[in-house]
Structure formats: C-alpha cells, structure tokens
Amino acid sequence: MTTLKRIYAFGGGKADGKAAMKNLLGGKGANLAEMSALGLPVPPGFTITTEVCTEYSKVGGLPPGLMAEVEQALGVVGDLTGKRFGDAADPLLVSVRSGARASMPGMMDTVLNLGLNDATVQGLAAQANDARFAYDSYRRFIQMYSDVVLGIGHHHFEELLEIHKEERGVDLDTELGAEDWQTLVAAYKAKVQEELGRPFPDDPLSQLEGAISAVFGSWQNARAQTYRRLHDIPESWGTAVNVQAMVFGNMGDTSATGVAFTRNPSTGERAIYGEFLINAQGEDVVAGIRTPQHLTRVDREASGETKPSMEEALPEVYGELVRVFDLLERHYRDMQDIEFTVERGRLYVLQTRSGKRTAKAALRIAVELATEGLIDQKTAIARVEPASLDQLLHPTLDPKAKRDVLTRGLPASPGAASGVIAFTAEEAEAIAAERRDCILVRAETSPEDINGMHAARGILTSRGGMTSHAAVVARGMGRPCVSGAGALRIDAEAGTVSVDGRTLRRGDILTIDGSTGEVMAGAVATVQPELSGEFATLMGWADGVRRLKVRSNAETPLDAETARRFGAEGIGLCRTEHMFFDADRIIAVREMILASNASGRKAALDKLLPMQRKDFVDLFRIMGGLPVTIRLLDPPLHEFLPHSEEELAQVASAAGVSVATLKARAAELQESNPMLGHRGCRLGISFPEIYEMQARAIFEAAHDATEQGSGAAVEPEIMIPLAATRRELDILKARIDAIGAEVAKARGRTLKYLVGTMIELPRAALRAGELAETAEFFSFGTNDLTQTTFGISRDDAGHFLDDYLRNGIFPKDPFVSIDEDGVGELVRLAAERGRKTRPAVKLGICGEHGGDPASIAFCESVGLDYVSCSPYRVPIARLAAAQAALAKG
The missing domain is CATH 3.30.470.20 (ATP-grasp fold, B domain)
Incomplete structure (x- = not known):
C-alpha cells in the first residue's frame, strides 16, 4: 500500500520524519530528519521515499506529479537558506544522494553541485568572491552528472583534464586557475555534445529530474545487485533519494x-x-x-x-x-x-x-556501551554480528605484509596460511611429518583426502563451491580453504599449478586467505587471533539468554578439545567414517569392505574394534559427561576402496587373497549414484557385523570412560543414518540393544544410552511420527536433506548455483542457509509429528546449517533442543542462538 506522502522535509530545527522511519526514508534520510529535529547544523533538504523507488522500478520512470511536489519542496529549502533554485544571482545548489534502509556504501549513485549552468555559475562566483572555486565546482558537476545520469564515462573528462594540465605544464589540479576551469567546462560540454549529439542540460529543474531518476535507477545497477546478494538485502526494499542544499568545504582555508x-x-x-x-x-x-x-x-x-x-x-x-x-x-x-x-x-x-x-571493535564497543549504561546487556548481544566472530577465531594475514596475488577463488573457510605446495594427501602427511607447513592443492577433494587435509595448514581447490567437500571439511577442522579457483591449472602428476602464464611447482610456497579467497605466491606473514576479555564477557551474557544448546561436530580429540574451549555443550555429530582413513586402519577397513563373506568382514572388524573403542574413550573423556552423538558408518563403501596397484597389493596381502579377486570385488561394489545407493543404515542391514562392531566399541568405551572417572556418567547417543522406514530402525536398534545388553552383562553394570536416527530424507521427515515410535532422538542432517529435497548434488551445485542466485530463483544458497519454505517445512513437520508420538524426543540439527545464524534462528522458531556445528563456529552459534531467543521474545 503506497503512502500518500512522498516527500519528507528536514532542516531549520525540525523535520517531517524521524530515525524510526528508516524503512520509508532510508537510513540516510531518517538520520538527517532525526539530526534536524535535534537542532544539529544539518543543511536543509527533503527525502523522496523508498516507495517511490518501488513505483519507479515497476513503471520505469518517475510517477506523475512527483516533480511538482519536488519543486514545492525546493521552495521550502530556499526559504531556509535564503537562496533560490535556478536564481542567477544567488543560486541554491543541491546534492542528490541515495539512501537505502541498509547501508550500501558506494554502491549507488550521487550527484553534487546540481543547479549549475552558465548563468548560475557566475552568481556562485560573485557570492563566493571566488571564480576559481565556482568554475571548479561547475566542471566537477558536469563530469559527475554526465557519468551518473547521461552515461558518459568519467574517463573521458579525466583525459581532457590531463591533456590540459600537460599543455599548461602543471602537475596538480590546485595549480589551475579560474580561466583553466572555464576552458575545461567548455571542453567538457563539447564532449557531451560529441558523445550524445545533444547539449548538456542547462535547465536546473531538468537536471534535478534526471538526477533523481538516475539515483532511483542505480538501485538496479550491477554493483548494487551484487552487494545486496552478498549482504542478503531484499530487492523489494528500494532506496530513498535525498535532495539537500549544498555546503562547500572548498571555499578556502577556513573550509x-x-x-x-x-x-x-x-x-x-x-x-x-x-x-x-x-x-x-x-x-x-x-x-x-x-x-x-x-x-x-x-x-x-x-x-x-x-x-x-x-x-x-x-x-x-x-x-x-x-x-x-x-x-x-x-x-x-x-x-x-x-x-x-x-x-x-x-x-x-x-x-x-x-x-x-571489525569484530574485535564490535565486541569492545558493545561491552563498553553496556558498562557505561548507554545500552543493556540484551542490546549489547544484538549489536555483534555472529558471523563476524570468524575474524577472531582464525589466523589472519598481517595487513602490513606484501602480497603477490595470483588469482582469487571462493572464501570457503576463514583464516590464512602459508606452506609448500602438496598435490596429494600422502605428500601433505609426509611434509607435516617433517614439521613443515604445506597447502594441499587439488582439483577437488574427496573423503579419502581427510588425513592430508588434516595435515595441511590450508586447502586450495580449483573446483567446488562454498559447500563442497573441501569447504565443509575445512570449516569443520578450522583450516583455511579457498575453493573454486577456476583459473588454476593443476597438474598433480607433473607437480605444477599454473595461472595467467605463471607456474609454481611442487615444493614452492603458496599463501591462501580463506576470508577473501586470495591465492598468493610466496609466504605472507600471519597474525594469531586474540580473544579479548570482551569476548568472554559477551559470550557469558549470550549464554544467559539463549535457550538452544550448542554442540559441536567432532571425531578427533583435537576437534573435541577445541569445541570445549569454545564452549560446546557436547558432540552433536561424530562421523565415524572419518576415523577410518588413518593410515594404521585404512587397510583393515578396505579388507572389511572387500571381504566376500561375513567371516572375512568380522576378521577385519576385529582389528578395528580396539581402535574405535579408544577413539570413543577419548571423546567421552574430553566431554566429561556431556552428550556425545555417534553416527554409525554412513558413506558409500566405494569411498574407502583402494585405487592404486600398490594399495590393492597391501589389502590383498592383509586379507590373504589375490589382487585379481580384490579387483573383481571392487567392481561389484561400484554404483551409478552412490550417494543414493548402498550407504547409511542400508550398510547395517546388509552387513550387520559393521554396526555391531561399532556399537560394541561405543558401549565398551562408555564403560571404560565411566570407570576411569571422566566425571559424570557417560550416556552415549547412537545415531542410525539415512533411515526411511521404521522397520529399518527396529531391526538395527534390536541389534544395538543386544550388544548393549551383552556388554552390560560382561561389565556387571547397566549403562544409559539413546538410539535415534538422522532425518535426512523427505520420507523420514513425513513419517517422523512413525519413526519416533522407535527413535529416541532425531538429528536433522540438513546437508543431505537439502540434497534430497531439491534433487541437487551439493558437490556439483557450484556449476549453476550462482546463476540461480543471480536470477533470484534461490534467495540464498540452500546449502549455506536453510531453505525454510521447503527443507524447513519438512523439519517443522518432522518435529511436530515426532513430538506427537514421543513428547520427550530430543531434537537437534547437525548439518552445516548448525553454524549459520539465519538457520539457527529458524531452529529456535521450530523449538529444536540444540544445534551442532564445526568447533570453530561454536561461538557464532552461541551468539546467534542468544539473538534468536531475544528476537523470539
């Protein structure tokens, strides 16, 4: 609904608007009105509302009657200044500036000194008693107006200025006098005539109409659209236009x-x-x-x-x-x-x-303002952007250090790192073993690169997006990552990486900045983050108001300790498959996968059992009685398969079979679409001995950790992945319970535990009421739930996702911020139906969305019990959860 009032005046100690009217007047206009009402020395003017911008965008021009209202408003400004717009003797000149409700510095257009022409410039010169100032202002206006309104690039005018200075033998603009600027004004106007075939507009009101139209039109320019997309600013907001009396800071040494x-x-x-x-x-x-x-x-x-x-x-x-x-x-x-x-x-x-x-400044300012009594603690919590805390948690490049930028990719995981180039996970591990830093450089990463990713100081890929495997794993590890650096040509076999005619080789040093996406040759010094006292203070305040618990995704002692240090309240996702890629167990894992019968698999699993048990003891000990959710083996088995002849020979030797037999078995396991194939709970149905071994390791570790005095009694949460039906859960839970009873009998004591499932399929969400009859908790795996709901592969989405975002098909990347209308609706339905069956069912989220502030706000609205995210995003989640609770009231 359009308001009848389209123009709001300010100046002379009063105003039609106020600061609270930011949506209508834009941030600049609302604050100009507020300052005017406060009696501050604000040049008078008026604001044309954002609603007019919306109308302008719809019809492609200014609405009828607007310029008549503008003319009337100009008269009021003239009364306040004692000048008249277009008056040759004492002209009123104005600025025309944009002003969206969210600050968008430099993204839209501005015109200054508007109202000058061949007559009014003489009046300005007489009033200022300075012809040089007047004609300098005139040439600035012509250049700016021509660029913004007429579409004649400013370089045309800069070239004319440089030619004139060269002819005059001067270096600086300040060396030019009034006659020089008069000459250039004539040259600039001639350039406009040459480019457009018509003269520069002379009528001040026509100038103003063109400038207002141009500023409204700049809401749709390319840089404004990009800025809005990056900062989640809706196109529907529009911009206001502020027309304000000019004041001049270039009228001598007292200006x-x-x-x-x-x-x-x-x-x-x-x-x-x-x-x-x-x-x-x-x-x-x-x-x-x-x-x-x-x-x-x-x-x-x-x-x-x-x-x-x-x-x-x-x-x-x-x-x-x-x-x-x-x-x-x-x-x-x-x-x-x-x-x-x-x-x-x-x-x-x-x-x-x-x-x-900066995030550091935001924390200090918020805490100090609260301490000074200007704001309360809740306001201080709301003042700090959660995502900005990433700046505090990772190393950053020394701002004073020189940078040799080769190319840019996507800023996939924050922080910065330098190191020698490693092209394979094995190279990265070998370099790390020598206590040297390295950057893992790959076209793309896969789960089997996990050890190399962990060994590397940073990860660089030429393919993949912000939610690719490399990006997701790097964020979870706290490693800086630049993904999708498409200009790179990586030849791992030759040991080279090339870009724009430059080639670096294996062992050369690279630096990556995961906060900006920059890739640099050579080493660049980094500075370590400092968590100030204000950080702890604000986090304490946030913890006091949030309802959502915050857990971490972790499967190594380092991850778990990092999570605890950042305030995690448990582990929400332990991905057991990440434990299988260590060099001392990958052969046994492959032996288990490639075994042709249950006895062969069990022999290999017997080797893995003590390793898994120790893994879980470490996690339980570090968490000290906090909840630990362990997901049973989930990914397709092909991810563990050997590829090289050397790897096949190692597995064949360990299993006591021929390489030919293994190759035949590997061929049997190949799938056309493995992410929708033999994975998740389907592995437990086909190969129950796998889940039985993992369950035994969990139960024995829980007993061991409790007996070793880790603190409160350990109560593991065992999660069955990718379930679509209750029958799958019934079969697997019965086996888990049987192992639990067997271990309890052997240990002479019972142990509390929960068995639940990961909701990552649309059917599971829709049938959540039925699943809750067996499952004691739900953990929403929103990475896969997003993939299966949209039918989009997360790893392949980078090829077209930008097109979808640019065309407004998706308002945000659904793998970064939860799609509330689709995926979110499934989460909401599953929560409601699950609670109806089992009122005390524990509900959490463990996908990448668990660390996204907007997604956390959604989780608060649904009433989930906790979110789980990577260790380095725990502070972000804690603050976002507090802000979500405050917003919900």
Missing part, C-alpha cells in the same frame, strides 16, 4: 570536509578516529586524491605528520564537532560514522549512521 567515527572502528577504543581535508569537497576524501590530515593532535603526533590536525588548524570548529560526536553517540547509543563539512568556519553535519567495525 574543510571530513569523515569521522566516535570510536576507533578497528579496535573499539573510545577515541575520535577520522580524517579531514582543508579546502576540499567530500569526494576528495573518499577518492584519496589528496592525503588527508588527522582530526586530533594526538593522532598527528603519533603518525609523525607535519600538517596540522583539525584540532590545531580549526580549534573552535573542532570543539563544536566533539560536542556533536558526543551528542550523537549518546542519542543513538552506538558508535557513529559521521560525515561533515565546514564552510567558512561554520560546521555542517551531512550524515550519521552506525559505523561499520
């Missing part, structure tokens, strides 16, 4: 322009942080064409800069600015990012918004 933060955005320190330029316009600061000066004397002295700070050069204005900073931070109760201009010694505030900050 200036600058940008400042009320606290340091990098560290969070409570100190003014910013820069300014004397005799400059705002774009000069942003463009970096002049080196800015410090605001404070302390910062100037610390940097060794000789140019005076604003505190020294304009002390009275600086004092007023400090008072404005304090007022705005206290009013908004948050660190502010402020743009200001000083025109002939008079301060004007052009914008304020909550400043973007």
Whole structure:
C-alpha cells in the first residue's frame, strides 16, 4: 500500500520524519530528519521515499506529479537558506544522494553541485568572491552528472583534464586557475555534445529530474545487485533519494570536509578516529586524491605528520564537532560514522549512521556501551554480528605484509596460511611429518583426502563451491580453504599449478586467505587471533539468554578439545567414517569392505574394534559427561576402496587373497549414484557385523570412560543414518540393544544410552511420527536433506548455483542457509509429528546449517533442543542462538 506522502522535509530545527522511519526514508534520510529535529547544523533538504523507488522500478520512470511536489519542496529549502533554485544571482545548489534502509556504501549513485549552468555559475562566483572555486565546482558537476545520469564515462573528462594540465605544464589540479576551469567546462560540454549529439542540460529543474531518476535507477545497477546478494538485502526494499542544499568545504582555508567515527572502528577504543581535508569537497576524501590530515593532535603526533590536525588548524570548529560526536553517540547509543563539512568556519553535519567495525571493535564497543549504561546487556548481544566472530577465531594475514596475488577463488573457510605446495594427501602427511607447513592443492577433494587435509595448514581447490567437500571439511577442522579457483591449472602428476602464464611447482610456497579467497605466491606473514576479555564477557551474557544448546561436530580429540574451549555443550555429530582413513586402519577397513563373506568382514572388524573403542574413550573423556552423538558408518563403501596397484597389493596381502579377486570385488561394489545407493543404515542391514562392531566399541568405551572417572556418567547417543522406514530402525536398534545388553552383562553394570536416527530424507521427515515410535532422538542432517529435497548434488551445485542466485530463483544458497519454505517445512513437520508420538524426543540439527545464524534462528522458531556445528563456529552459534531467543521474545 503506497503512502500518500512522498516527500519528507528536514532542516531549520525540525523535520517531517524521524530515525524510526528508516524503512520509508532510508537510513540516510531518517538520520538527517532525526539530526534536524535535534537542532544539529544539518543543511536543509527533503527525502523522496523508498516507495517511490518501488513505483519507479515497476513503471520505469518517475510517477506523475512527483516533480511538482519536488519543486514545492525546493521552495521550502530556499526559504531556509535564503537562496533560490535556478536564481542567477544567488543560486541554491543541491546534492542528490541515495539512501537505502541498509547501508550500501558506494554502491549507488550521487550527484553534487546540481543547479549549475552558465548563468548560475557566475552568481556562485560573485557570492563566493571566488571564480576559481565556482568554475571548479561547475566542471566537477558536469563530469559527475554526465557519468551518473547521461552515461558518459568519467574517463573521458579525466583525459581532457590531463591533456590540459600537460599543455599548461602543471602537475596538480590546485595549480589551475579560474580561466583553466572555464576552458575545461567548455571542453567538457563539447564532449557531451560529441558523445550524445545533444547539449548538456542547462535547465536546473531538468537536471534535478534526471538526477533523481538516475539515483532511483542505480538501485538496479550491477554493483548494487551484487552487494545486496552478498549482504542478503531484499530487492523489494528500494532506496530513498535525498535532495539537500549544498555546503562547500572548498571555499578556502577556513573550509574543510571530513569523515569521522566516535570510536576507533578497528579496535573499539573510545577515541575520535577520522580524517579531514582543508579546502576540499567530500569526494576528495573518499577518492584519496589528496592525503588527508588527522582530526586530533594526538593522532598527528603519533603518525609523525607535519600538517596540522583539525584540532590545531580549526580549534573552535573542532570543539563544536566533539560536542556533536558526543551528542550523537549518546542519542543513538552506538558508535557513529559521521560525515561533515565546514564552510567558512561554520560546521555542517551531512550524515550519521552506525559505523561499520571489525569484530574485535564490535565486541569492545558493545561491552563498553553496556558498562557505561548507554545500552543493556540484551542490546549489547544484538549489536555483534555472529558471523563476524570468524575474524577472531582464525589466523589472519598481517595487513602490513606484501602480497603477490595470483588469482582469487571462493572464501570457503576463514583464516590464512602459508606452506609448500602438496598435490596429494600422502605428500601433505609426509611434509607435516617433517614439521613443515604445506597447502594441499587439488582439483577437488574427496573423503579419502581427510588425513592430508588434516595435515595441511590450508586447502586450495580449483573446483567446488562454498559447500563442497573441501569447504565443509575445512570449516569443520578450522583450516583455511579457498575453493573454486577456476583459473588454476593443476597438474598433480607433473607437480605444477599454473595461472595467467605463471607456474609454481611442487615444493614452492603458496599463501591462501580463506576470508577473501586470495591465492598468493610466496609466504605472507600471519597474525594469531586474540580473544579479548570482551569476548568472554559477551559470550557469558549470550549464554544467559539463549535457550538452544550448542554442540559441536567432532571425531578427533583435537576437534573435541577445541569445541570445549569454545564452549560446546557436547558432540552433536561424530562421523565415524572419518576415523577410518588413518593410515594404521585404512587397510583393515578396505579388507572389511572387500571381504566376500561375513567371516572375512568380522576378521577385519576385529582389528578395528580396539581402535574405535579408544577413539570413543577419548571423546567421552574430553566431554566429561556431556552428550556425545555417534553416527554409525554412513558413506558409500566405494569411498574407502583402494585405487592404486600398490594399495590393492597391501589389502590383498592383509586379507590373504589375490589382487585379481580384490579387483573383481571392487567392481561389484561400484554404483551409478552412490550417494543414493548402498550407504547409511542400508550398510547395517546388509552387513550387520559393521554396526555391531561399532556399537560394541561405543558401549565398551562408555564403560571404560565411566570407570576411569571422566566425571559424570557417560550416556552415549547412537545415531542410525539415512533411515526411511521404521522397520529399518527396529531391526538395527534390536541389534544395538543386544550388544548393549551383552556388554552390560560382561561389565556387571547397566549403562544409559539413546538410539535415534538422522532425518535426512523427505520420507523420514513425513513419517517422523512413525519413526519416533522407535527413535529416541532425531538429528536433522540438513546437508543431505537439502540434497534430497531439491534433487541437487551439493558437490556439483557450484556449476549453476550462482546463476540461480543471480536470477533470484534461490534467495540464498540452500546449502549455506536453510531453505525454510521447503527443507524447513519438512523439519517443522518432522518435529511436530515426532513430538506427537514421543513428547520427550530430543531434537537437534547437525548439518552445516548448525553454524549459520539465519538457520539457527529458524531452529529456535521450530523449538529444536540444540544445534551442532564445526568447533570453530561454536561461538557464532552461541551468539546467534542468544539473538534468536531475544528476537523470539
């Protein structure tokens, strides 16, 4: 429904709008209105609402009657400034800026100095008593308007400027005088005539109409669309347009322009942080064409800069600015990012918004504001973006170090690492054994690379997306990963990796940045994260309000210890297959798989039993009585099969059979679609001895850990994967219970345990009420549930997923953030139906979504009991769960 009011005025100590109207006025317009109402020195103007942008997008133009309202609003601005738009003697000039409800810095278009023409420029020169300033402003306007509105690239005008400077024999723009700028104005206008076949628009109202249209249109430009997709900003929000009286920071040495933060955005320190330029316009600061000066004397002295700070050069204005900073931070109760201009010694505030900050700064600012009493603890919790905590948990590249960037891929797992190139998992293990760091470089990874991935400091792949095997496993291990670096040409046999004519070889050093996707030649120094005291404080506050428990996916002692250190409340997924790839047990695993009968399999499993038992004892000991959910063997058996002749010979020797026999057996196990083939509980049905061995290892380990005094009694949760029917659960649970009773009898004591299932098939979700008659808990495996619901292979989705996101078919990558309408509906149904049958059924989620803040909010809405994620995402999940609880109320 469209509001009748399309234009909201501000200025002169009052405003039609206020800060709470951000959805309608955009962030910039809402804050301009708020500051005006506070009596701050804001140049007057008006905001055209986001609803007009929506209408503009629908009809492809400005709605009828809007420009008549704009003309009327301009009259009010003229009354406040004492100037008139288009007046040749004392012209009112305006800026036209975008302002979406979410900050999108630099993504949309701006036009400054609008209203200048051959007549008004003379009036500006007379009023300013400075013809050079007036014509410099005019040429800036022509260049900006031509680029933004007329579609003539700014490089055309920059080329004309460079030619003129060369002819004049000068290096800097400041060396040009009024006549130079007049000459360039004429040249710029001639270029417009040449490019468009029509003159540059001379009528100020026509200029304004074109600029308003262009700014609304820029909501759909390529960079804005990309930014919205990256930051989950809906296209339907639109942008507002702000038309505001110009003030000039380039009117001499008593004029200036600058940008400042009320606290340091990098560290969070409570100190003014910013820069300014004397005799400059705002774009000069942003463009970096002049080196800015410090605001404070302390910062100037610390940097060794000789140019005076604003505190020294304009002390009275600086004092007023400090008072404005304090007022705005206290009013908004948050660190502010402020743009200001000083025109002939008079301060004007052009914008304020909550400043973007690093995770380290966000934690410190939130905790300190709460300590200062400006906000409460719940508000502090909501102020920190959960995903930003990744910055604190992994090594990062030293910002001062030089970088030789070869290419970029997808930032699949945060952190940075350097090391020698290894092309196989075996190479990575060998290098790690020599206590050297390496980067595992592969076209793509597979489960059998797990040891090499663990040995490597980082992982780089040329194929795969953000949810590929490499990305998922790397995040779980806390290893930096860059995936999908498609420009790389990897030849593992030759031991080379090439890109853009450069070739690196086995043993050369690479650096990857999993937070940016950059791939660099050579070593780049890293800095280790520091978890500040504010981190522990905020996490404590978050734990006090969240309802959802947070567990971790872990199957090694290192993973479990890391998870505990980050506050995990148990293990939500132990993937036992990851334990099978160790060098000391992979031969026995392959022997078991390739055995042609139960006795052969049992002989191999007898070798694995003590290894599995020790694995589980370690996990139970580290968790100290917290819940540990162990998933029985899940992946297709082909993932464990030997490939090389050497590997086949090793297995044949261990099993006492010929290589030819093994090859024939391996051929029998090949499947066309193994992810939907002989895997999960189907293995337990066909080869019950596998699950019986694992159950025995779990029960014996639980008894051992309890008897060894690990703390509270161990109560394992045994999870049967990929069940679609109750009958599968009944058969396998009976076998598990039988093993449990056998071990209990041998040990002379009973043990509490749960048997449940992983819901990862649509049928399982729909028949959850029936499954709950047997299953004592559900763990939603949303990775596979997403694959089977959409019919999309996670490992292959990277080939087309970007196209789907770009075309709005999927609002988000469904493997990163849960598809609430489809997959989420299945989770909701399964939870409801499972509880109806078994009210106390324990419900959790253990897919990649368990560490995604938006998915965690969904889990809170459904009422799940816990989420489980990789160890390094536990703090993220803890904070996201607290925010979800606060949002739910």
